[in-house]
Amino acid sequence: MKVFQHVQDIGDLSVALAEAQEVKRDRYQWQHLGKNKTALLIFFNNSLRTRLSTQKAAMNLGMNVIVLDVNQGAWKLETERGVVMDGDKSEHLLEAIPVMASYCDIIGVRSFARFESREDDYEEKILQQFIQYSGRPVFFMESATVHPLQAFADLITIEENKTNARPKVVMTWAPHPKALPQAVPNSFAEWMLAADVDFVITHPEGYELDPQFVQGARVEYDQMKAFEGADFIYAKNWSCPGVTRPEAYGKVLEDYHTMMDWCVSTRQMAVTNDAAFMHCLPVRRNMIVTDDVIESPRSLVIPEAANREISAQVVLKRMLQAL
Numbered sequence: 001m002k003v004f005q006h007v008q009d010i011g012d013l014s015v016a017l018a019e020a021q022e023v024k025r026d027r028y029q030w031q032h033l034g035k036n037k038t039a040l041l042i043f044f045n046n047s048l049r050t051r052l053s054t055q056k057a058a059m060n061l062g063m064n065v066i067v068l069d070v071n072q073g074a075w076k077l078e079t080e081r082g083v084v085m086d087g088d089k090s091e092h093l094l095e096a097i098p099v100m101a102s103y104c105d106i107i108g109v110r111s112f113a114r115f116e117s118r119e120d121d122y123e124e125k126i127l128q129q130f131i132q133y134s135g136r137p138v139f140f141m142e143s144a145t146v147h148p149l150q151a152f153a154d155l156i157t158i159e160e161n162k163t164n165a166r167p168k169v170v171m172t173w174a175p176h177p178k179a180l181p182q183a184v185p186n187s188f189a190e191w192m193l194a195a196d197v198d199f200v201i202t203h204p205e206g207y208e209l210d211p212q213f214v215q216g217a218r219v220e221y222d223q224m225k226a227f228e229g230a231d232f233i234y235a236k237n238w239s240c241p242g243v244t245r246p247e248a249y250g251k252v253l254e255d256y257h258t259m260m261d262w263c264v265s266t267r268q269m270a271v272t273n274d275a276a277f278m279h280c281l282p283v284r285r286n287m288i289v290t291d292d293v294i295e296s297p298r299s300l301v302i303p304e305a306a307n308r309e310i311s312a313q314v315v316l317k318r319m320l321q322a323l
């Protein structure tokens with residue numbers, strides 16, 4: 001595997017899920033694979049889970065790991081070509097990428113949507129430069145539009161916890177005070193549509209996701225209706241994707257105080273099929289989900305986060321095998 005961005009990059013999902021279980025059975029059985037190999041994890045944005053789980057996965061495989069927080073100690077990077085660099089940015093990505101690549105074998109990058117231009121975000125301008133100029137395998141640790149390590153971990157979690165062959169999985173928008181990226185819902189939708197589940201999305205009008213990720217998905221604007229008979233509830237906030245409202249790209253459409261009905265509580269969970277609750281974390285309690293739902297025995301948020309180590313290890317293992 002040279003790039004891990006979309007669900008297709010992992011190939012057959014049942015093979016990938018079986019590999020995840022083999023990793024879980026004994027995660028230290030491939031220590032030889034990573035010997036004298038270095039993973040470089042580059043963060044342009046904050047992280048708790050991605051940083052720790054990916055580092056742990058690389059160590060399980062016997063790799064060395066270097067973590068770089070670009071905004072804490074590295075030079076500020078210019079990303080646009082042709083700019084006269086007389087501002088606060090001391091170095092250009094076009095030099096920084098090959099330099100960083102010269103110290104490692106595999107690169108992971110986290111670079112969120114900037115919400116300055118929908119086009120730039122959806123063209124994946126930053127990650128594409130890493131792919132083009134590093135000469136190394138590149139995996140996405142949440143880019144402007146996707147978070148595949150999360151979606152893979154979510155799929156593993158659903159597979160481990162489903163009680164019927166084709167569970168009903170509902171992804172619901174929930175309120176949040178700040179504008180958040182669409183990467184998590186985009187990837188979750190992409191992966192669920194590729195998996196064998198009955199997938200439904202519910203959100204207020206204006207939050208329609210990009211068709212490249214949700215083509216063919218059922219959208220139900222009535223949250224209570226969407227929740228009926230659900231086996232899994234996957235909550236997430238996202239800002240306006242700019243599909244039906246291009247002028248509002250990256251914005252919170254309404255004051256969140258008026259949207260608190262969308263916060264996942266026992267009221268909505270009561271109409272589900274005793275659904276499990278999922279969220280990628282970090283989560284704001286009593287905005288996205290109430291204390292009692294996230295603390296209930298049906299909450300999977302902790303095992304879901306633990307599966308991030310497994311999804312990262314499958315990806316790194318495949319990249320090492322292809323070096």
Ligand code: AN0
Pocket residue numbers: 142180181182183184280281282
């Ligand atoms: C990020 C997001 O919503 O994309 C990261 C989630 C994994 N969340 C925040 O910035 C709070």
Ligand code: CP
Pocket residue numbers: 046047048049050051142150280281282
């Ligand atoms: N779920 C997730 O990616 O968490 P972090 O932002 O803490 O890495």
